[in-house]
Amino acid sequence: MEKNQIIDLEITDLSYEAMGVAHYNGMTVFVTNALPGEVVSAKILKVKKNFAFAKIEKIKKESPDRVKVKLNQGVQSGLASLAHIKYDKQLDFKRNQVVNLLKKAHLENIEVGETLASPEEVGYRNKAQVPVREVNGQLEIGFFRRHSHDLMPLTHFFTTDPEIDRVLVAVRDILRKYKVPAYDEINNNGEVRYLEVRRSKSTGEMMVILVCLHKDFMQLPNVAAEVSQIPGVSGLILNHNPKKTNVILGPKDYLVFGNDQINDQIGDLKFRISSQSFFQINSLQTPRLYNLAIKQADLKPDDVVIDAYSGIGTIGLSVAKHVKAVRGIEVVRDAIKDAKDNAKLNDITNAKYYLGKAEEIMPRWAKSGLKTDVVFVDPPRKGLTPEFINAAVKTGPKKIVYISCNPATLVRDLQLFQEKSYEFNRIDPVDMFPQTPHVESVTVLKRTKNSRQTAL
Numbered sequence: 001m002e003k004n005q006i007i008d009l010e011i012t013d014l015s016y017e018a019m020g021v022a023h024y025n026g027m028t029v030f031v032t033n034a035l036p037g038e039v040v041s042a043k044i045l046k047v048k049k050n051f052a053f054a055k056i057e058k059i060k061k062e063s064p065d066r067v068k069v070k071l072n073q074g075v076q077s078g079l080a081s082l083a084h085i086k087y088d089k090q091l092d093f094k095r096n097q098v099v100n101l102l103k104k105a106h107l108e109n110i111e112v113g114e115t116l117a118s119p120e121e122v123g124y125r126n127k128a129q130v131p132v133r134e135v136n137g138q139l140e141i142g143f144f145r146r147h148s149h150d151l152m153p154l155t156h157f158f159t160t161d162p163e164i165d166r167v168l169v170a171v172r173d174i175l176r177k178y179k180v181p182a183y184d185e186i187n188n189n190g191e192v193r194y195l196e197v198r199r200s201k202s203t204g205e206m207m208v209i210l211v212c213l214h215k216d217f218m219q220l221p222n223v224a225a226e227v228s229q230i231p232g233v234s235g236l237i238l239n240h241n242p243k244k245t246n247v248i249l250g251p252k253d254y255l256v257f258g259n260d261q262i263n264d265q266i267g268d269l270k271f272r273i274s275s276q277s278f279f280q281i282n283s284l285q286t287p288r289l290y291n292l293a294i295k296q297a298d299l300k301p302d303d304v305v306i307d308a309y310s311g312i313g314t315i316g317l318s319v320a321k322h323v324k325a326v327r328g329i330e331v332v333r334d335a336i337k338d339a340k341d342n343a344k345l346n347d348i349t350n351a352k353y354y355l356g357k358a359e360e361i362m363p364r365w366a367k368s369g370l371k372t373d374v375v376f377v378d379p380p381r382k383g384l385t386p387e388f389i390n391a392a393v394k395t396g397p398k399k400i401v402y403i404s405c406n407p408a409t410l411v412r413d414l415q416l417f418q419e420k421s422y423e424f425n426r427i428d429p430v431d432m433f434p435q436t437p438h439v440e441s442v443t444v445l446k447r448t449k450n451s452r453q454t455a456l
């Protein structure tokens, strides 16, 4: 097999990244946007020792699960790599990921629920963070082609709220009008690196964030004056990121005009969200995710609850009125400030929030003898650390409710909890990210009879 060769392939499976999988002369070939059951004529793009990558030249036999999307193939592979699959089959794909990971871990007796469908299949994202670069002499917004920093200009982001797309394009045009230079990452000069827009689904308020190389630039007053005229925009923030780095946001934000938080709502609770705070990006699916987790936690009025990886307090504050006390842990300073503000905003007095790393704070609490009843964890993709798991178990909770955005680290961590005599019998996938391969899920671990002794 060699690069640029064209071969016919029968697709037998889908990889975790939603690439069609085929076998050819002992090699595994990953074909972008191909579906199981299809026969495709494919061009080989890259050859490694045991596997290769290819792209479709022609579909010779089409899967009945395929939907025609207008997206260009490059856009689709970067932003919405499941967009060519019928939505109900996307849900199956996500469920199968969990099933396969459990099988690999020899955990076949665990039930995996049907993936809970998202109320919106496109345009659901309440936040966009898009790179700004110069392409052919003009400032453009778009996305980086896979595994590169080549900007593909774009104005319609497909999974993002169309109101956000409208503001992204309006701000792009203002930056062009005042000839603000885009960031040049090779020479670490220019100005605007990323453009972020967040929108509250409940109030319609939008926050615009310009991620810039400098904390001020000549055209900023004119840019700000025009951005303030865009309907729906309630604030402009300049995020200062002076470093030569791939990290998107710098540590400092400067409020240029308006509010530095937007107001949103989940269920009957109000939330204020700062620019650097995490907020679930699928606004309509979030309450359904939380309700599932809270229902399965079966909370009691005397319960002491931990909300680890709390963000702005959304989970902890949703349960606070039904339990004795909530303690939240979060590493982002602004998110802790938001969580405290949000407790006040909703007249909640039994929820306290602590700044720091969960894997450091939890062992301290365990050492000081804290006892808990339910621990909610909602970590980033890398999952939990053994230190956190040990400490959480030491506080003796009856239940641990694990909300995960990465089934691979979830299954790894669930096995560690099992070693500490916590058991689980089902995982419920929830689709927070339609059109993409990302899988969210809820699992409840229960303490078995003898685990309190083992834990202490």
Ligand SMILES: C[S@@+](CC[C@H](N)C(=O)[O-])C[C@H]1O[C@@H](n2cnc3c(N)ncnc32)[C@H](O)[C@@H]1O
Pocket: 277, 278, 279, 280, 308, 309, 310, 311, 312, 313, 314, 315, 329, 330, 331, 332, 335, 356, 357, 358, 359, 378, 379, 380, 405
């Ligand atoms: C997936 S988000 C969940 C936030 C919140 N539970 C929600 O539903 O909106 C994970 C959160 O963990 C925070 N985080 C990341 N690493 C952390 C750590 N080591 N300790 C505590 N919080 C951390 C992130 O800042 C983020 O707010």
